[in-house]
Amino acid sequence: MKNFSSLLLLILLACTFQAKSQEKLIDRVVATVGSGIILQSDVDMQYSQYLANGGTPSDDFKCTALQQLIMTKLLSQQAAIDSIEVSEAEVDDQLNARMREMTRRAGGKERLEGFLKRSLLQYKEEMRPVLSEQMRAEKFQNTIISKITVTPQEVKKYFEGLDQDSLPAFNTEVEIGEIVIFPELTKEEKSVFRTKAEGYRQQVLNGTDFGTVARFYSEDPGSANQGGELGFAPRENYVKEFSAMAFRLKAGEISPVFETEYGFHFLQVLERRGEEVNARHILVTTKPTQASLDRIKGKIDSIYDKVNDKKMSFSSAATMYSDNKETKFNGGMVINPQSASRSTLIPVDLLEKEVFMAIDTLKEGGVSKPYQFQDPRSGKSGYKFTYLKTRIPPHKASLEQDFAKIQEAAQEDKTRRSLSEWFEKKTKNTFVHINSEFATCDELQMWMTPETNNIASTKDEE
Structure with a gap:
């Protein structure tokens, strides 16, 4: 056992x-x-x-x-x-x-x-x-x-029950925030990408297989290899423009080209099943022009000056200006992607290189100069600057500094024990x-x- x-x-x-x-x-x-x-x-x-x-x-x-x-x-x-x-x-x-x-x-x-x-x-x-x-x-x-939940008293008891001579050592950890600005293209700048999507749509209307066009030309990495097919999904799985189009069409119909935050699409509904739809689409992503990047460089420099000169708090500026939907309503603070408790403490070895370089010489409370970056998930380019709230140097685990991590470990331990008890009880009558x-x-x-x-x-x- x-x-x-x-x-x-x-x-x-x-x-x-x-x-x-x-x-x-x-x-x-x-x-x-x-x-x-x-x-x-x-x-x-x-x-x-x-x-x-x-x-x-x-x-x-x-x-x-x-x-x-x-x-x-x-x-x-x-x-x-x-x-x-x-x-x-x-x-x-x-x-x-x-x-x-x-x-x-x-x-x-x-x-x-x-x-x-x-x-x-x-x-x-x-x-x-x-x-x-x-x-x-x-x-x-x-x-x-x-x-299963753990109380602060249970966390303390769990920590005190660990071998104090074998406690883990943690690398440097930081709490960081970011303000992100993505470029907005003018109608003329967008027209290049819309025209490309219209061309692919015309190929399909002229008899070319939708799946073949998707495999060759769609810029959605998650569906291109499947001929653009997305599988059954409810409305809430898609951005509003996409779901509005997908749930409006009948099976087999080809949509007109339409725009979402990802670029220009057109789609075909394969099947409706209640409040779910299986559709396939072709995406042409919009890419920033140098002129659009120059425009937002001026905007983010202005925001940076307000924060750096203490005319506006970082959290207020993030809520008001940042284009990062995941952080702007959290005061711009970034969540540790590996933390089940959504902790904002992040080991420095999890940071992207450009972020580490931006905060490396900062003191707590400081902000980096704006820098250009590319979002690794969406591929979108933009500008951002980074705020260093906290830097915790390498240290041996302690209840005061590492409560969130110890709480997660205590929760996992209690879960294992609870499941073990359930299985032991079950085996007695099965x-x-x-x-x-x-x-x-x-x-x-x-x-x-x-x-x-x-x-x-x-x-x-x-």
Whole structure:
């Protein structure tokens, strides 16, 4: 049981595709969990997925894979008892999203089908019940986790229970804010990009396959390889201009060219399903001209002068002027992307090089000179300047300086213990039979009561 608790949370990440082999020569039951069974092919497919993701050959992983499958069975069976279900639409959305990602990684539909040795349609149908069970298990586990909280007293007790001689050391951390300005193009500057999108639309109207045009010319990296297809999604998944167009058209119709914050698009609705739509689109992104960059350089210099001369606070200026929607209503402060508690303390090794260079010589409370940058996610170019609120030098973990991080660790520890208790209680009234081939797996010992081991050995001998 020593490795059990550390693996419990892996169930949230264990949504790998456990496809059943199309050419099963021999298969067998390796575990029975309540009214459900786990086949050797289930374990083998998890192992194949592990190897495909770069893992090194290891029989130990097969023990881990079977443990994850047992936990999924227990959780999904309890979900059924509690009437927790997932709809066909939810499963379809997950399947479509995963197939798009698999297709992207494989380099196209044909290459993926060659790897799978079957059509994507067949593979999706094989995966549907597997994914449905995983999603039910995850939904039920979330009902357990969502109720778990830690008080400040529990955080303090957790920290004091750690080996004080082995506390982690933290690198330099900073709290930073930023004010971002993106260029706005004039109508004339935009016309170049609109004309390009109109040209692609005309190719489609003249009979060229929409998917082919998307693969060659669309500048949306997330959908171009899929022929522009986005999969089923509700209105709120899209910016308002896109959703207004997608939900206005009938299946098969081609939209006119329209503009969003990402550039110029046109789309085709493939299918409507209630309040969800599956559409494909072609995007031409707008790119700043030198004239537009020169215009915002003057604007951001003016904002910088107000903040630097203390005529306006940084937080007020961010709220009033910044184009960064994620930070402007947070006083311009940047959230640590790896923090579950949305902490604003960020290790300096997570900063982009240009941001680190901007704050490197600043004192706390100082702001950098404006500098040009390119957003790594959207690819948009603009100007920004950075504010250094706090710099914490390298130090050994302490409750005073690192409360948020210790709170996260305490929350994870309490979650592991709560889940461990749930599984221990569940195994007392659920029959679990495991093939004796796995009897040496440390991870599986808690599932193997003496009675279970005897039954397993007897059945295997038979």
